[in-house]
Amino acid sequence: MDLMLLAKAAVMGVVEGLTEFLPISSTGHLILAGALLGFDDDKAKVFDIAIQTGAIFAVILVYWEKIFATVKALPYQAEAQRFVLNVFIAFFPAVILGLLFGKFIKENLFNPWVVATTFIVGGFIILWAERRPPSTIRIRAVEDMRGRDALMVGIVQCLAMIPGTSRSGATIIGGMLLGLSRKAATDFSFFLAIPTLIGAGAYSLYKERALLSVEDVPMFATGLVVSFISAWICVRWLLKYIASHSFEIFAWYRIAFGLVVLFTAWTGLVSWAP
Numbered sequence: 429m430d431l432m433l434l435a436k437a438a439v440m441g442v443v444e445g446l447t448e449f450l451p452i453s454s455t456g457h458l459i460l461a462g463a464l465l466g467f468d469d470d471k472a473k474v475f476d477i478a479i480q481t482g483a484i485f486a487v488i489l490v491y492w493e494k495i496f497a498t499v500k501a502l503p504y505q506a507e508a509q510r511f512v513l514n515v516f517i518a519f520f521p522a523v524i525l526g527l528l529f530g531k532f533i534k535e536n537l538f539n540p541w542v543v544a545t546t547f548i549v550g551g552f553i554i555l556w557a558e559r560r561p562p563s564t565i566r567i568r569a570v571e572d573m574r575g576r577d578a579l580m581v582g583i584v585q586c587l588a589m590i591p592g593t594s595r596s597g598a599t600i601i602g603g604m605l606l607g608l609s610r611k612a613a614t615d616f617s618f619f620l621a622i623p624t625l626i627g628a629g630a631y632s633l634y635k636e637r638a639l640l641s642v643e644d645v646p647m648f649a650t651g652l653v654v655s656f657i658s659a660w661i662c663v664r665w666l667l668k669y670i671a672s673h674s675f676e677i678f679a680w681y682r683i684a685f686g687l688v689v690l691f692t693a694w695t696g697l698v699s700w701a702p
Contacts, residue, residue, distance in 0.1 A: 451596050479652050481652060487622060521586050555680075581616060600617045600675070603617065
């Protein structure tokens with residue numbers, strides 16, 4: 429057993445868990461951490477996607493009561509049926525666009541200039557969204573969402589296919605701009621992450637199965653467990669944080685990180701190739 433490899437897997441798990449559900453782009457952070465650790469070959473790229481499943485288990489644990497109640501009421505309660513339908517309506521655009529343009533995006537947009545630009549532009553969008561005059565909140569809980577609302581959030585989520593955008597950032601800020609409360613937008617972003625990230629992880633493992641072997645199980649298990657623990661801590665903290673704070677701190681962080689991307693690319697410290 430390669431203890432150094434397991435240590436690298438654990439570090440990557442921490443990075444994934446702490447950044448997946450914050451509006452700061454886990455992909456950008458994983459690329460940077462992987463390059464600095466020398467953990468950035470083809471197998472590592474599959475690992476980065478697969479350990480998202482560990483982070484998703486944290487969301488399932490935090491929202492377990494809501495998920496269990498929804499599943500229990502699904503056969504007979506219209507509200508539960510509408511909620512589940514809305515999640516899958518929002519999930520659908522990413523599936524279609526991912527299959528159509530995923531390869532193109534990896535080949536043409538995964539470069540430091542795109543990543544840095546989306547980090548910085550995304551930061552300014554968050555600042556604008558937080559500082560604009562208060563607008564009418566139409567939806568205060570995810571149960572109040574309609575199919576049209578879910579579809580619009582799903583379309584916004586597709587922006588996260590551009591490297592550096594942040595899936596959670598796109599869906600949370602996009603949801604707020606569409607009339608959802610901060611809490612409703614955050615909750616729906618987390619629920620939408622369940623099919624999105626599990627689907628992405630399963631698809632990546634299947635597509636790249638030739639790269640993997642039984643010997644990789646300890647590495648993947650370590651990453652999954654560590655990402656689960658760190659994501660659980662992060663999600664619980666974020667839900668408390670948004671009750672009394674805006675997302676401005678993440679906006680400034682994104683701008684600063686965008687500058688880090690430019691610096692690491694310019695110095696050759698990080699290879700931002702897909």
